[in-house]
Amino acid sequence: MIGILTFIIVFGILVVVHEFGHFYFAKKSGILVREFSVGMGPKIFSHIDKDGTAYTLRILPLGGYVRMAGWGDDTTEIKTGTPASLTLNQDGLVTRINLSQKRVDNKSLPINVLSYDLEDKLEITGRVLDETKTYSVDHDATIVEEDGTELRIAPLDVQYQNATVGGRLMTNFAGPMNNFILGTVVFILLAFVQGGVQDTTTNHIQVVENGAVAKAGIKNNDQILAIAGKKVSNWSDLTDAVDQSTKELKSNQTIPVTVRSGKTTKTVQVKPEKSDGSYFIGVRPGLKMSLKDKVFGGFQMAWNSALAIITALKNLISNFNINKLGGPVAMYRMSNQAAQAGFASVLYLMGMLSMDLGIFNLIPIPALDGGKILINLIEMIRRKPLKQETETYITLAGVAVMVVLMIAVTWNDIMRTFF
Template sequence: MLGIVTFIIIFGVLVLVHEFGHFYFAKKSGILVREFAIGMGPKIFSHIDKEGTAYTIRILPLGGYVRMAGWGDDTTEIKTGTPASLTLNAEGQVVRINLSQKQVDMTSLPINILTYDLEDALEITGVVLDETKTYSVNHDATIIEEDGTEIRIAPLDVQYQNASIWGRLITNFAGPMNNFILGTLVFILLVFMQGGVADESSNQIQVVPNGALAAAGAKTGDRVLSIANHKVSNWAELTKAVEEATTGISTGDEITVAIQKTDGTKQSLKVAPKKQNGQFYLGVKPGLKTGFWDKLTGGFRYAWHAATMIISALKNLISSFSLNKLGGPVAMYQMSDQAAQNGFEDVLTLMAMLSMNLGIVNLIPIPALDGGKILINLIELVRRKPLKQETETYITLVGVAIMVVLMIAVTWNDILRVFF
């Protein structure tokens, strides 16, 4: 149960932070955000702000989404003959189109819709009491969809395609950018929680409880001066010295480790390294830099290291593709479950890594991903004119199809690996 809760929290935070980036910069760019949803599935709460954005909470606690006017698959489709009701203002303009049977307004006008244009002409035509009538639709009118969600209509001037090229570019980049910011902040938080950042330029150590060096009497804060006559002045020399000193020894054999205590006294210890996965270990970690600036910059370094690891893994995936190198929701649940069992710090580490991963993967220039949209923006910038909306839609649909097929394949492969 703890694994499921951890999975939902991590997945939810990553997606909501990503979508909030799109949401915030879309609004700043003059694009109408029709809905900002927390969760998926049927709506359980809805509120429309003065700018026309519907904030909804949905029943399935799995991330969320942003619905921008004219972006992606955001469309308003009304079938010919659909029964609806219209709310008119004092000037006779339509201010609400109700397609839902869940909300009934006794003062509204019943109509069977024949044609409509809610983007350009802003008109709706239908049969009212056996008479065909056409009504003007207010620019800021709302429409109540069949599931009861009330959102603004999307006239052309507030659609994604009519924002400036720079507005569209930053709106598409903002999702991955937010994931990079989140990942970096979580890494910084981890460094502060751990009391500092690893100092690999020093021979000062942290002693792992129950490790070989701890059993010999060493303490955190001590300095390793030499290992079996191999001098040590930093972490790289320490790991090399352990490797050389343990070559050819057997479990239980001892090596000599010279240390300097925190009070300045020196000791020579007999240590029996512990073998794990075919290698011998002393049970130590690098000492810590504990200054505020060290912690802050250390968090940034961890974020950069995580990003370079992910990019390297992507290069390896491209050069030798295999489904076993990919993981879907099942793999993510397994990682969440393991992190939850190991403790809060492991959960934060997983969240930071996945956030960096989500940001980088979304920048891959594949249609349907943010990177694909950014590529289209850059092409438009070079051409000095936008692509046709139909062309962009077809390209996006191809990308969606590819991603859906890949996700199904990855998820099925995860299930086979876990359960069979």
């Protein structure tokens, strides 16, 4: 249960923070944000603010999304003959189009819709008491969709395509940018939770609770001087010594570890623990604990994480292997393991995943933010936008690739996890 809860919280925070970046800069660029949703699926709660954004809370606590006017699959489809009801103001302008049977307004005008234009001409035509009538629609009118969600209509002047290219570029970049900011903040918080940042230049160590060296009586901030006769003066020496001394290790065999605790030096027998084909003795690098070290260390951890992710991505491109990718199932497995290891491990996982999400979204695939940014840059160079149809086809191709890849990755995760 704790693993599921950790997965929901971590995944939810990552996605909502990402989407908030798009939301904030879209509004700054004059783009109408029709909906900002926390969660997915059926709506639980909705509120429209004075700027026309519907803030919704949905039943499945898995991330969220931003629905911008004219962006992606944001469309309002009304089939011919659809029954609806219109709310008119004192000037005869339609201020509300209700397509839902869940929210009946007895004072509204019933109509069967024949045609509509809610982007340019702002009008709706339909049958009213066996008579065909056309009504003008107010620029800031709302439409109640079939599921009961009430949104602003999306006239052309507030659509994504009509914002400046710079505004669109910033709107697309803001999602990954927010993930980088979140990742850095989380790593700084992790440094404070840990009491400091790792210092790999020393042989002082931190002990993993219930790990191999903890069972042998070694404590936090002790110095490991040697492992199986191999001298240790820093973290690199320590990991090399562990690798060398466990290469031909037999079951239940121990290795000698020389340790200094205060003024006392002693040698104890440690039984390494095997996990995923490698041996571990249950230690982490020692800590630097000043305020400056913690803050700077948080930035350093974020930077190192980003470099590691970029390196892994380059290796994946040069030598593709689907086992190197992970989807929601893999993320749940990592969340469960982190939850079992404690709060610091959850923070580390969140920081890594936030940096990962930011970098992944900058890949120039049309379905991702990076693809949209590439289109924005092309428009800047050409000094004119791509044809709407061309951009749509490119985006659909990218979506198709991402859907196929996600299905393959998720299936592979399931097979690796459960079979």
